[in-house]
Amino acid sequence: MTDLGVDLRELSPQVLGVLVRRGADFAAAEDAVQEALIEALRHWPERPPDNPRAWLIKVAGRKLVDAQRSARARERRELRVHQEPEPGPTEQADDTLLLLSRCCHPALTPASAIALTLRAVGGLTTAQIAEAFLVPEATMAQRITRAKRTVSGERFDRPGEVGAVLRVLYLVFNEGFTGTVDLAEEAIRLTRQLAAATDDPEVDGLLALMLLHHARRRARRTSAGTLVPLAEQDRSRWDTAMIAEGVRVLQAALARDALGEYQAQAAIAALHDDAASAEETDWPQILEWYDELLRLVPGPVVALNRAVAVGEVDGPLVALRQVEGLPEDLPRRDAVAAWLHERAGDHEEAIRLYRRAAERATNVAERDHLTRKAALLYRAWQVDTPETR
CATH class of the missing domain: 1.10.150 (DNA polymerase; domain 1)
Incomplete structure (x- = not known):
């Protein structure tokens, strides 16, 4: 402004x-x-x-x-x-999607697509984008220039696939806050623009998903920056107005009977947000939505998240059998397996897996959280089973 x-x-x-x-x-x-x-x-x-x-x-x-x-x-x-x-309004809507489609062209790497979207559509400066991604401004400038050169060689006379745009916007959202610009809020702003310019329930599904996740932002970390798992968050700090908006957007999208992956993910997030406490979470219904999500986008990442719900509904041993069939190098596989072993009472194996998950963590907050989990469980294990050591 x-x-x-x-x-x-x-x-x-x-x-x-x-x-x-x-x-x-x-x-x-x-x-x-x-x-x-x-x-x-x-x-x-x-x-x-x-x-x-x-x-x-x-x-x-x-x-x-x-x-x-x-x-x-x-x-x-x-x-x-x-x-x-x-x-007129129709042309303006086409322009919004056309511009986003060009910035999210499949010829671009995800990192380049994100940078170009934030620069051309988000209106952020190169310096702001560089700070958000913790890289020198000159490096980001080169990345944006290469991205422009790539898409300049592509013919665009009509908007491309909405799905490609949604994937990039969700990547922007997941970057969170790392500089003077809150990328999660920027992603929500851009998704609102796209929702106003298009008539696609999956766009609304992504907007609802972002709102329902972002509503928990104040409870995700302690004042010292420590990561707080969902089950342990102070739910009085959740943004109830944002949750209500997310639910309204989701319900309108679901009413159109054209279910997509973002709507299914948003439904899962809504069920978590609806629970007054972790103990009141409707895990059977969450599992049903994970079944829908796995049908829509089958893959190991969804299967791993579904295993958490299986662990809550059918018990950790049933869930562990499903996790064992997933790739060894799957991100968060060790952390989920550790949690399931802990729930099953096998603390020695849980400690080993928590430590390995910490070694493989991709960010400091996650690494520190998993390291603390291993240390706390180890101390409790020492107290409970001194005769076995």
Whole structure:
């Protein structure tokens, strides 16, 4: 938001989407939009336009044509900004999805797709994105430049697969908070935009999933930064308004009878959020949703998460038999197996697996949590079984 009373960060991706839809090269279009924004900051305080979005489209179009002429591009496309009518709601919706589709093109690596999405659609600076991913700004700038170069060679005249966009947005959400920008909140903001621009229940499913998970954010860590497992969280710190919104969005999506993986995941999250305590969690219904999820997206990750629910419903020994059939190198497999062995009373094996899971942890918070679990269980085991050592 500027002191002009206009949210330029909100308008920037809209204008970029219009230029891209009209056939402009992605990198050149973004440069033109940036120049138009500079012109806006220069002229608007004295003469604010009646329609800021139309003004930016017009000026960015001129900048783009000027750049094309000066470079004598052989395949210049005249945008004819003056002759074209202002896009209507349908075109604006297409522009939003088109821009996200380009940023999430399958030719890009997940890291590049995330960076380009945050830069072009989220309106974040390269420095902000670099800080969020804990890399030097120059490294992030190179990554974004390479991503622009990759997608500039791809033809885009209509939006691509929504699923690819949702996967990238969920990756952004899972990055969480690592700098001055809360990427989880940024992902929710972008998903809200996509939900408003499309008519897809899976988009609403992802939005609901994000809201239901993000509602627990204040309870996930102690004041010292220690990770707090879901079962041990202080549920009075959960955001009940956000949970209520997530449930409303989910119910509307499910009512359309077009179940997808994000709706199923959101249903599981809603059941967790609905429980006043860990003991009141409706595990049988959660297991049913995991069965649906496994049908929709069969794979070892879903099977591992389902095993946790099996452990709660049918007991740890039944769940362990399912975990044993999963790949040895599957992330979190050792941690889940350790928890199940602990529930089954085999503390020695649980300690061994907690320690191995800690060694394989991909972040410090998870490693420290698993290390503490192993240490606490070891001390309790020493007290309970001194004669076996």
